[in-house]
Amino acid sequence: MVAEIMSVGTELLLGQITDTNATYISQRLAAHGVDVYYRTTFGDNLERVTEGLRLALSRADAVIITGGLGPTTDDVTREAIAAAFGRELVMDESARAHIERFFAARGYAMTSSNLKQALVPQGGELIANPKGTAPGVLVEADGKLVFAVPGVPREMQAMVDEAVIPRLVAALPKSLVIRSRVIRLAGIGESAMAKKVEDILVGQANPTVAPLVGRGDVILRITAKGESEHEVERSITDVESRIRERLGEYIYAVGEEPLEYWLVQALTERKETLSIAESCTGGLVSDRITNVSGSSACYLGSVVSYDNEVKATVLGVSRDLLAARGAVSAEVAEAMATGVRRLCGSTYGLAATGIAGPAGGSPEKPVGLVYTAVAWPDGVESAEHRFHMDRLDNKQRASQAVLLMLHHRLRRTA
Amino acid sequence: MVAEIMSVGTELLLGQITDTNATYISQRLAAHGVDVYYRTTFGDNLERVTEGLRLALSRADAVIITGGLGPTTDDVTREAIAAAFGRELVMDESARAHIERFFAARGYAMTSSNLKQALVPQGGELIANPKGTAPGVLVEADGKLVFAVPGVPREMQAMVDEAVIPRLVAALPKSLVIRSRVIRLAGIGESAMAKKVEDILVGQANPTVAPLVGRGDVILRITAKGESEHEVERSITDVESRIRERLGEYIYAVGEEPLEYWLVQALTERKETLSIAESCTGGLVSDRITNVSGSSACYLGSVVSYDNEVKATVLGVSRDLLAARGAVSAEVAEAMATGVRRLCGSTYGLAATGIAGPAGGSPEKPVGLVYTAVAWPDGVESAEHRFHMDRLDNKQRASQAVLLMLHHRLRRTA
Numbered sequence: 001m002v003a004e005i006m007s008v009g010t011e012l013l014l015g016q017i018t019d020t021n022a023t024y025i026s027q028r029l030a031a032h033g034v035d036v037y038y039r040t041t042f043g044d045n046l047e048r049v050t051e052g053l054r055l056a057l058s059r060a061d062a063v064i065i066t067g068g069l070g071p072t073t074d075d076v077t078r079e080a081i082a083a084a085f086g087r088e089l090v091m092d093e094s095a096r097a098h099i100e101r102f103f104a105a106r107g108y109a110m111t112s113s114n115l116k117q118a119l120v121p122q123g124g125e126l127i128a129n130p131k132g133t134a135p136g137v138l139v140e141a142d143g144k145l146v147f148a149v150p151g152v153p154r155e156m157q158a159m160v161d162e163a164v165i166p167r168l169v170a171a172l173p174k175s176l177v178i179r180s181r182v183i184r185l186a187g188i189g190e191s192a193m194a195k196k197v198e199d200i201l202v203g204q205a206n207p208t209v210a211p212l213v214g215r216g217d218v219i220l221r222i223t224a225k226g227e228s229e230h231e232v233e234r235s236i237t238d239v240e241s242r243i244r245e246r247l248g249e250y251i252y253a254v255g256e257e258p259l260e261y262w263l264v265q266a267l268t269e270r271k272e273t274l275s276i277a278e279s280c281t282g283g284l285v286s287d288r289i290t291n292v293s294g295s296s297a298c299y300l301g302s303v304v305s306y307d308n309e310v311k312a313t314v315l316g317v318s319r320d321l322l323a324a325r326g327a328v329s330a331e332v333a334e335a336m337a338t339g340v341r342r343l344c345g346s347t348y349g350l351a352a353t354g355i356a357g358p359a360g361g362s363p364e365k366p367v368g369l370v371y372t373a374v375a376w377p378d379g380v381e382s383a384e385h386r387f388h389m390d391r392l393d394n395k396q397r398a399s400q401a402v403l404l405m406l407h408h409r410l411r412r413t414a
Numbered sequence: 415m416v417a418e419i420m421s422v423g424t425e426l427l428l429g430q431i432t433d434t435n436a437t438y439i440s441q442r443l444a445a446h447g448v449d450v451y452y453r454t455t456f457g458d459n460l461e462r463v464t465e466g467l468r469l470a471l472s473r474a475d476a477v478i479i480t481g482g483l484g485p486t487t488d489d490v491t492r493e494a495i496a497a498a499f500g501r502e503l504v505m506d507e508s509a510r511a512h513i514e515r516f517f518a519a520r521g522y523a524m525t526s527s528n529l530k531q532a533l534v535p536q537g538g539e540l541i542a543n544p545k546g547t548a549p550g551v552l553v554e555a556d557g558k559l560v561f562a563v564p565g566v567p568r569e570m571q572a573m574v575d576e577a578v579i580p581r582l583v584a585a586l587p588k589s590l591v592i593r594s595r596v597i598r599l600a601g602i603g604e605s606a607m608a609k610k611v612e613d614i615l616v617g618q619a620n621p622t623v624a625p626l627v628g629r630g631d632v633i634l635r636i637t638a639k640g641e642s643e644h645e646v647e648r649s650i651t652d653v654e655s656r657i658r659e660r661l662g663e664y665i666y667a668v669g670e671e672p673l674e675y676w677l678v679q680a681l682t683e684r685k686e687t688l689s690i691a692e693s694c695t696g697g698l699v700s701d702r703i704t705n706v707s708g709s710s711a712c713y714l715g716s717v718v719s720y721d722n723e724v725k726a727t728v729l730g731v732s733r734d735l736l737a738a739r740g741a742v743s744a745e746v747a748e749a750m751a752t753g754v755r756r757l758c759g760s761t762y763g764l765a766a767t768g769i770a771g772p773a774g775g776s777p778e779k780p781v782g783l784v785y786t787a788v789a790w791p792d793g794v795e796s797a798e799h800r801f802h803m804d805r806l807d808n809k810q811r812a813s814q815a816v817l818l819m820l821h822h823r824l825r826r827t828a
Contacts, residue, residue: 013450015440026429036427039455072608073616111609210430282704283697286718290696301724303717304700310715310758344724
């Protein structure tokens with residue numbers, strides 16, 4: 001099966017946002033063995049989207065469109081699908097009732113333009129949107145499938161996972177089993193990692209091994225196709241074993257979830273608790289931990305001590321130490337970690353202090369210099385880092401570094 | 415002038431990397447008044463890239479291709495350009511010498527495939543690559559321009575800035591000025607906003623007005639083209655005035671930067687300071703404030719009081735109040751705001767407490783219920799909100815709500 005991806009939105013063509021939706025859909029299709037030969041991007045222009053859809057239908061079995069489903073007159077995707085198939089748009093009464101209920105339940109004022117979202121090309125069906133008001137559209141005709149989902153990433157992702165992929169998988173010619181497994185690494189760079197497994201990465205066909213680099217995360221995704229679950233899992237496990245021989249010491253988890261998820265799991269299992277003192281990361285470490293559902297089982301709280309007075313009065317960092325070593329120092333990082341641990345009464349205390357930039361650097365303490373620390377019931381340790389990114393990425397790297405310190409501490413006492 | 419962007423690389427279609435190159439080139443073209451109606455993405459397939467280039471040439475004045483210029487047999491962009499114009503590939507002797515010198519100087523072994531990078535379609539020219547070995551390609555024929563640049567972002571960016579954009583600007587019919595202005599709104603939904611300015615959004619040509627919706631932010635971008643800075647700015651200001659007549663009460667800023675930037679600006683100008691107490695937002699509000707460079711001038715610190723003991727011992731929220739009203743209540747939000755303000759000695763204290771979900775809700779206090787509060791030197795007030803998103807979006811909406819409370823407070827005492 002061959003699918004094509006169309007992204008609709010003038011903001012894409014103006015470069016105001018990056019098309020991460022196309023990446024996401026590409027990944028999901030690849031993971032299920034659906035080939036993609038073309039992706040195309042259009043502005044909010046009915047004629048061009050209609051023509052583009054006709055071209056896509058001439059060369060693919062399925063077309064997935066993101067964007068252009070909103071309530072404004074800019075949004076042309078519904079109209080383009082109807083035009084490409086030569087059909088009328090009709091009101092879906094159950095969708096209309098759903099939208100009316102949605103607004104009534106929330107006490108929002110509904111406008112007539114909201115009802116546009118209940119329109120569907122004749123003979124098509126609506127795809128439920130579990131995360132928003134705009135339903136998607138599915139039209140099956142002439143042996144082709146056309147899906148339209150909203151451009152809002154969270155809504156698009158849920159609808160692709162829950163509706164588009166299952167429908168495409170059901171339409172695949174035979175029961176092909178495709179599985180993938182994500183190996184998460186830390187403490188090694190992308191190039192060094194790639195060099196160690198070069199022979200595994202090159203010339204692979206099934207399973208494939210693809211490196212993916214996030215902000216501070218190095219990831220290998222193993223994907224295999226086959227006729228049975230057993231066969232596929234075995235071939236993935238074989239490749240994972242070969243990777244572990246070379247990179248075992250750097251692997252911190254196997255799975256889709258990010259580092260903070262694994263830390264919350266580990267702490268909760270151990271019935272241990274965490275508190276965090278943040279300076280340069282400014283709340284980001286706490287934000288990441290609290291993004292994990294269930295984090296309240298192990299996470300007690302944080303102090304963001306941006307100002308030195310807050311470091312002294314709330315965390316109890318000695319004013320003499322702040323004056324002697326400066327706020328950006330290993331000693332202050334350790335004092336922050338022990339201070340927040342004591343304040344919150346947690347098993348572990350984490351801390352990060354540094355210079356995120358772009359201002360605030362000096363020859364002795366340049367932008368990107370960060371100290372992280374972890375305190376536990378009978379000890380504390382710190383580490384020095386140098387990051388070379390912009391402010392937001394330096395914050396991200398520092399948050400990853402301090403979370404990895406906790407990971408290593410937990411591993412040493414597992 | 416109309417340009418089209420083609421991205422070449424199988425890794426894009428597999429979703430292994432996100433196409434930030436297309437975003438970059440789109441931004442650069444938009445900034446210089448070059449229209450883009452289509453972007454297309456291809457795998458490393460000679461036939462499909464050649465066909466795609468022919469189609470692009472049929473509908474655009476210029477085509478910019480990224481990727482497929484490397485030394486491996488996978489790389490087909492040179493061959494596709496030659497094929498689309500029906501020309502031979504010939505060796506560029508000065509490029510050949512340059513590549514030989516590059517390898518000799520570094521003591522690297524050169525393979526014959528490296529010399530492939532010195533090939534150019536007959537009559538075309540090579541574009542120097544200041545950051546790598548692969549030169550770009552420029553072919554001008556039949557009144558059309560085709561540029562090919564590598565897919566490595568920093569090489570691509572340098573070559574677009576130094577070669578592609580200057581050549582396109584020189585080819586523009588006259589010196590066109592293009593400017594845009596971003597109007598930021600809060601307290602109104604996308605549909606309601608669109609309805610109020612429907613006649614301005616519809617049938618616009620120059621200036622154009624495009625709505626953009628972020629997480630909790632509603633944005634209108636006005637873009638105008640013209641022959642002079644003066645003319646363009648005046649036509650943008652005219653449209654802004656029309657928008658202000660309808661939506662003035664919802665406009666909180668004009669500019670590219672997000673809400674937190676404007677708050678940091680305002681507090682710094684007023685020489686006032688801020689501290690934050692976070693429960694359900696888990697550090698996100700602080701993270702947003704500290705994403706603003708220079709926020710240390712007004713932002714002192716935060717307490718993330720996830721655990722009720724931290725609310726009581728660090729922020730001084732009364733245990734009786736916590737027991738009587740529950741942590742998710744207007745009274746506790748106000749006590750958190752006044753508590754963090756007193757603890758940090760700031761002019762303003764902000765607080766958010768609620769249930770982010772998916773767990774933790776009850777019939778009386780459902781998921782998405784959030785109380786926000788702002789405390790100032792002689793008062794405190796709170797507000798109740800109901801969000802209907804998932805955990806991360808509820809956190810985002812709550813962070814926007816509490817920052818907007820501060821905005822309204824500052825405006826009332828401006």
